Amino acid sequence: MDAHAGADARTRQGSSLEARLLRWLLGSFGDPPLEFHLCWSDERVSGAVTGPLETLRITDRRTLLALLLDPQMRFGDAYVTGKIEVDGDLVKLMVALFQIFAPDARESTLSRIAGWCRRPRRNTLVGSRDNIHRHYDIGNQFYALWLGDTMAYTCAYYPGAEYTLEQGQTAKMDHVCRKLRLGGADSVVEAGCGWGSLALHMAARYGAKVRAFNISREQIEFARRRAREQGLEHRVEFIEDDYRNISGSYEAFVSVGMLEHVGREHYPELGRVMRNALTMNGRGLIHSIGRNRPATVHPWIERRIFPGAYAPSPGEMMQIFEPFSFSLLDVENLRLHYARTLRHWLERFEANVAQVRTMFDERFVRMWRYYLAGSIAGFDTGTLQLFQMLVTPYNNNDLPPTRDYMYPR
């Protein structure tokens, strides 16, 4: 199969009802660089577009119909089961699709009805455990294949063009520690610590005393082992518990990549936990995937990858802080850094795909590829954002005059 169908292929365009319908749809979406290949009739359909095309090979009529009725949900499912195959670059294809479904575009009525039937799972204490278990407890060995040495499963930070994944993750941790102005005497509480890399970094490099919470058993066990190996178990305590059970008083509160799993209805609860945890001059940082405006999570991602997840707009994030009069000190958007991080992850996933196949079936491999490629497209097209927000109690006047302490040279 030719990955980039040229002018020759385009002359053999199909004339069936489906082919004409698809051509009309492509035209009404501004002729994106896509081509459909309908296997049952061997027809090809593309819009009035020059240059390389990514080809979407659809095996049967039924899949096409499902795709037209509920594209956001059915595209992923059909890709996973192999009923859709992509000839060409999956990421480029996903970028083209995201550009069609731009943030300003309205959902189709059918998609919206389909959405009502799929309410997100609730993040109660029990519900959260179940939601988190489904994604994070599928095997540390699997994640180790593509997350790199830091085992950080969140957006990295690339101040330079030459940064590797590991350098980017370390730079992210330093960036967060600098924003929090971590010093040796500081105690830190972390909500949602993943495999523990940030907690260990704060203790090892900044001398901080850290209590790190997480409800994923596999992650906590992994993190405790690392702490013992690095001789940091007296400075870092990993606690298998929900962020809502945080107690004690700390100079810093940090949460990197947990808010996505908190659920909007629990934001004021998170704010209350932060207020109770922070000293008068304490600093709090929340790092989360976000959106430019309130919007539901991509339904396929919510259903198949992150049950119960939600990516808030900045205004929605303020529902964590405003009820407690936190003073917002700083917001940074690292959107393109996440696209780059995901590219690193996808590259390593593909490089190790043979090993992944010894752990999971082909459906899983395709699901994960689709999820990573789609996420790249989401950040590349500006559909997804990555916000770091820094806050402090309202009456803390111990503030640096400028932010250049975040940019040491």
Place this chain on the structure above:
Amino acid sequence: MDAHAGADARTRQGSSLEARLLRWLLGSFGDPPLEFHLCWSDERVSGAVTGPLETLRITDRRTLLALLLDPQMRFGDAYVTGKIEVDGDLVKLMVALFQIFAPDARESTLSRIAGWCRRPRRNTLVGSRDNIHRHYDIGNQFYALWLGDTMAYTCAYYPGAEYTLEQGQTAKMDHVCRKLRLGGADSVVEAGCGWGSLALHMAARYGAKVRAFNISREQIEFARRRAREQGLEHRVEFIEDDYRNISGSYEAFVSVGMLEHVGREHYPELGRVMRNALTMNGRGLIHSIGRNRPATVHPWIERRIFPGAYAPSPGEMMQIFEPFSFSLLDVENLRLHYARTLRHWLERFEANVAQVRTMFDERFVRMWRYYLAGSIAGFDTGTLQLFQMLVTPYNNNDLPPTRDYMYPR
């Protein structure tokens, strides 16, 4: 009158009904460093507090009663007419009062009822003109006495301890220009340009082509004169018109200290103006006084100083950007810089008070002093914030990897 009543004075505490009531009130507010001097009975009342006190001298019983029923409104009015006199430091007294009425404290029921009777003035096209005229058109000569050479009537930026007011205002303008990444070929539109200092700075130092809007006639005339004097009239166009009438396409949209006059109900209108004004890779910056949580403007300030004004929370500010899917790139909080700016203004105001008295009556002098001192207290205590928010259209990928371009060394 002794500015700081010592232990002796405290032994002569009054025993009348009013005195006992005030003592009970001071106690229930945690004994702030205040003393009341009731002139009609020559009684003094203070709480259980050691150290220096600021004394509030109240001339008559009626003023005291009014103060207890509606403190936020009546304190200012009674100060302006001289029915309350402050022996000691007005700013320190205001700080103590702001700490009593902390952001987490609830308004008294009576204050709230009083608040309902004072609806803010509406910022329609005609209403805005009237509201702005009342504050900004009282005389350029008056403002020149205390705003310094730049005539910038907004928060300055003090990267160093030794910065003067003029240096701080220039540093603020450079900080804004750097955030917007202004280059020589850029065109800029400014909404609410004051006396024109930022527009002229952008043209003179960054080579930008600027169109600056303002509905204050006196300010626009002053700005045009400056442009002619500096030979910049071919690069900066000052337009006496409402921001809602901005047309054209620009690389940068900037608004420093206008949002306070826009009114919440017009935020989406402002967002629409920004969206229509900005090119695909354009940058927009809004600089505004804000609050940690949604809250009404101090009623005395809204009534006597800034009719129609409102200071939004960050979440409320997002109502400008989110409906148009603007991507939030950066938020900075310059709260303590505004306290310092206001201290500079108050110092210069007092240094030139004899000249002010040749322009206005004593009531005006006391009103202005009260307004500046109260504003210092607002920013010092964390009641008021100063946000700079930077946004760009959602699909602009021409973004610097880090923010260190904002911090040249």
